[in-house]
Amino acid sequence: MRLPHENVDQLNTLDTAWNLLEPWGRTPANTTIERHTVYTFRARWLDSWRHGRVLLAGDAAHQMPPFAAQGMCSGLLDALNLSGKLDLVLCGICDDAPLDSYTTERSGHVLHPIGMSTALGQVICILDEQRAAQRDAHGCSRATRRPSQGPSPTPPPVLGDGILRNGPDGLTAPGHETL
Numbered sequence: 001m002r003l004p005h006e007n008v009d010q011l012n013t014l015d016t017a018w019n020l021l022e023p024w025g026r027t028p029a030n031t032t033i034e035r036h037t038v039y040t041f042r043a044r045w046l047d048s049w050r051h052g053r054v055l056l057a058g059d060a061a062h063q064m065p066p067f068a069a070q071g072m073c074s075g076l077l078d079a080l081n082l083s084g085k086l087d088l089v090l091c092g093i094c095d096d097a098p099l100d101s102y103t104t105e106r107s108g109h110v111l112h113p114i115g116m117s118t119a120l121g122q123v124i125c126i127l128d129e130q131r132a133a134q135r136d137a138h139g140c141s142r143a144t145r146r147p148s149q150g151p152s153p154t155p156p157p158v159l160g161d162g163i164l165r166n167g168p169d170g171l172t173a174p175g176h177e178t179l
């Protein structure tokens, strides 16, 4: 994480990469750095993931901070959603209407990891030492030792409206595909 007194040019050098790895025992003697870069993470997503014959997926459709390790996973879910629909359309089983629900289903779902990774970043990236010590004493460490004292789990992500019918609880109702 870039601290207020650091600039990108200073950070984006091989020497800095080795300095950051050194506390973990990684040195040129036991490690090869294939690539290093400074990047800015964002939490953002498109309103519409379909523009006619163009379908956007992965980081082109949504980006999130890396803290929950869900960026690529979300892109894979986009591909899964799209591939099933494209198969139906390209096999002539239906017209291209299901492709419209790609946006609503996936964007509703991806808001969950975007929110979770943003919230995690707000906990992990605390710069103030006193607040970080409080976090460690009363937050993460205690929650790790005693999960019952940690924050409540967030609700599970659900698909947004689309070709599957939802039950009253908002979850996909089993056995009620409407296609």
Ligand SMILES: Cc1cc2nc3c(=O)[nH]c(=O)nc-3n(C[C@H](O)[C@H](O)[C@H](O)COP(=O)(O)OP(=O)(O)OC[C@H]3O[C@@H](n4cnc5c(N)ncnc54)[C@H](O)[C@@H]3O)c2cc1C
Pocket (backbone or CB within 6 Å): 039, 057, 058, 059, 060, 066, 068, 069, 070, 071, 072, 073, 074, 075
């Ligand atoms: C530090 C870090 C850690 C991460 N850790 C995780 C993790 O643990 N788990 C996880 O799920 N995700 C993780 N991610 C996120 C994950 O890397 C991305 O979400 C994923 O790589 C996005 O895949 P993509 O195919 O959508 O886009 P990209 O991987 O960006 O691929 C796009 C490709 O398109 C090419 N391209 C761009 N413009 C053009 C053009 N005009 N013509 C032709 N080609 C073009 C690019 O060169 C690139 O190869 C992490 C990301 C970072 C930065």
